[in-house]
Structure formats: structure tokens, C-alpha cells
Amino acid sequence: MTTTYLNADLHCHCLASDGTLSPEDLAARARANGVDLWALTDHDEISAQRRAAAAAREQGMAYLTGTEISVTFADTTVHIVGLGFDPDDARLVQGLADTRCGRGERARDMAEQLARVGIGGAYEGALQFVGNPALISRTHFARFLVDSGVCRDTAEVFRRYLTEGRPGYVPHRWAGLGDAVRWITQAGGVAVLAHPARYKLGATEEFALFSEFKAHGGQGVEVVTGSHSVAEYAIYAAMAQEFDLAASRGSDFHSPDESHIDLGRLPPLPGALTPVWELLAERIHPAA
Ligand code: AMP
Ligand code: MN
Ligand code: MN
Ligand code: MN
Numbered sequence: 001m002t003t004t005y006l007n008a009d010l011h012c013h014c015l016a017s018d019g020t021l022s023p024e025d026l027a028a029r030a031r032a033n034g035v036d037l038w039a040l041t042d043h044d045e046i047s048a049q050r051r052a053a054a055a056a057r058e059q060g061m062a063y064l065t066g067t068e069i070s071v072t073f074a075d076t077t078v079h080i081v082g083l084g085f086d087p088d089d090a091r092l093v094q095g096l097a098d099t100r101c102g103r104g105e106r107a108r109d110m111a112e113q114l115a116r117v118g119i120g121g122a123y124e125g126a127l128q129f130v131g132n133p134a135l136i137s138r139t140h141f142a143r144f145l146v147d148s149g150v151c152r153d154t155a156e157v158f159r160r161y162l163t164e165g166r167p168g169y170v171p172h173r174w175a176g177l178g179d180a181v182r183w184i185t186q187a188g189g190v191a192v193l194a195h196p197a198r199y200k201l202g203a204t205e206e207f208a209l210f211s212e213f214k215a216h217g218g219q220g221v222e223v224v225t226g227s228h229s230v231a232e233y234a235i236y237a238a239m240a241q242e243f244d245l246a247a248s249r250g251s252d253f254h255s256p257d258e259s260h261i262d263l264g265r266l267p268p269l270p271g272a273l274t275p276v277w278e279l280l281a282e283r284i285h286p287a288a
Contacts, residue, residue, distance in 0.1 A: 011250025015131030017042035018139035027055035033264035039066030084283030085189030192220035195227035226261030
């Protein structure tokens with residue numbers, strides 16, 4: 001497989017986490033947009049991997065297994081994408097189950113806070129948007145707040161609610177960085193630091209994140225992602241080189257109504273970088 005012009009989209013979500021489409025609809029949409037290599041990366045969840053791989057094959061598209069693990073690092077939530085792992089690996093399956101398990105209680109606490117500022121029924125409201133009861137997330141609350149007319153769109157929700165210092169924000173302890181990286185790598189996959197520009201870390205903390213991620217066995221970083229600006233592509237391309245990390249590319253597509261970057265519709269990776277899929281040649285499910 002040639003890599004220079006490969007349209008790889010290695011980050012998106014389906015109904016098994018906080019996306020609004022099925023794996024089959026995502027696969028069809030990715031293919032229609034010209035994706036050659038695809039990975040579905042649901043938050044803390046791999047239950048849709050078999051369907052996604054089958055749907056990719058159906059579309060004549062190569063596939064890598066994927067997930068996006070929620071991690072707490074320096075009191076900040078950081079996301080680690082795993083690619084190309086064995087989805088039946090027992091430690092990975094257990095680690096993801098443990099990471100998911102606090103979400104129900106957190107969601108009830110979020111609803112309680114929202115009720116205190118006059119927004120009632122948020123737990124039941126968010127549940128209406130949930131495709132997987134084990135994976136209730138802030139995104140589902142955001143959809144409820146838009147649907148019920150409290151906010152115009154999800155961007156407004158995350159400005160006014162659900163984020164640090166705002167009503168509905170409940171601090172949560174997710175997986176450890178080293179644990180998440182090990183679950184992925186011990187299952188034969190590659191760990192990728194997701195959308196690093198999104199974290200509110202100072203330069204020293206960011207350096208520590210990259211260093212520790214690498215020391216635990218992390219091998220990749222998202223450079224071209226729907227969560228980065230064009231200026232940030234260049235900043236994190238330089239960071240990939242500085243830390244000798246392979247580069248990943250992914251839209252982080254969640255929904256046709258909410259995501260401003262569609263599947264596969266991203267610029268190519270900057271030329272000097274090693275694409276992460278070059279580390280995963282053996283793990284790719286071929287197009288057919
Ligand atoms: P959770 O895992 O429950 O904390 O939810 C995190 C999810 O909320 C992310 O994966 C995004 O899908 C969504 N999210 C977080 N911040 C924002 C934001 N500022 N704008 C839109 N979506 C966001
Ligand atoms: Mn999400
Ligand atoms: Mn993320
Ligand atoms: Mn994501």
C-alpha cells in the first residue's frame with residue numbers, strides 16, 4: 001500500500017459511544033468521501049469493532065481496529081487513541097470496562113448540578129440520545145441541551161455548561177496514562193496521543209505529557225485532526241519530529257449535524273513525518 005497519498009481517517013465515533021451514525025453508515029460515508037484506510041475509535045469502547053471491520057470490507061476499504069481511551073494526566077483529561085490491537089485481548093477488554101464504569105454515576109451528578117441551575121430532567125433527557133447505556137457522555141447531555149432549546153448548538157453548550165467552572169461539570173478520574181498505553185501496546189496495537197492542542201496544559205506539562213507518553217511506549221501523535229487548526233498542524237508536526245513519534249490523521253467525526261470536518265476531508269500529513277500506519281502494516285485488514 002503506498003502511503004504518500006493514502007486517505008487515512010483513523011479517528012471517528014459511532015452510536016457505541018457519542019457518534020450519531022451506525023458503523024455501516026460511517027463506513028459508507030467514509031468510502032464516499034474517498035477514505036482508503038479507516039478506523040472507528042469509540043470512547044473507552046470496542047463493541048462495534050467487528051461490525052466496523054465487516055462494513056469496511058463491504059465498502060472495499062482497508063481497516064484498523066481502534067478506540068479512544070479517556071485518561072487523567074496532571075488533573076487534565078487526555079485522550080489516547082489505540083490502533084491495530086487485538087480486540088479480544090483480555091487485559092484491554094477489562095481495562096476499557098473499568099474505564100467506562102464510572103460514567104453512570106457521573107451522569108447523575110451532572111444532572112443534579114444542572115437541576116440546581118434550573119435545567120430539570122437532564123439525565124433522562126441525555127439518555128434519549130444514548131446508543132450504548134454504558135457510554136453516557138457529555139456529548140449526550142449537549143444534545144439534550146440543544147434539543148430542549150437551552151442552547152443553540154453544542155459549541156454553545158460547552159462554552160456555558162459541562163466544562164470546568166461551569167454548571168454540569170463533574171471532575172472524573174479516568175485511566176492512568178501508562179495503563180492506557182500498555183493495554184493498547186500489549187494487545188499488539190500502537191498508542192497515539194489524540195489531538196494534543198485541545199488540552200489546557202502549559203508548556204512544561206505538555207512536555208511532561210509527551211515525555212511520559214513516550215516512556216510508557218506511546219508511538220504516535222495526531223497531527224492532522226478535525227480538532228486542530230492549520231497552524232496547529234505545523235506545531236504538532238514539529239513535536240512529532242522532536243519526540244520521534246509517528247503521525248496520525250483523523251477527522252474525529254461524530255455527526256453530520258455537529259462535526260465541521262467530514263470523514264476523510266482533511267489535508268494530507270506533512271511530508272517529513274512517518275505516517276502511523278507504516279508501523280501497523282501487519283495489523284491492517286486489507287480492503288478485500
Ligand atoms: P466525556 O467523555 O463524557 O467527557 O465527553 C467528551 C466528549 O465531549 C468529547 O469526546 C467530545 O465529543 C465532546 N466535547 C468535549 N468538549 C467539546 C467542545 N468544546 N465542543 C464540542 N464537543 C466537545
Ligand atoms: Mn466524543
Ligand atoms: Mn477526544
Ligand atoms: Mn474522538
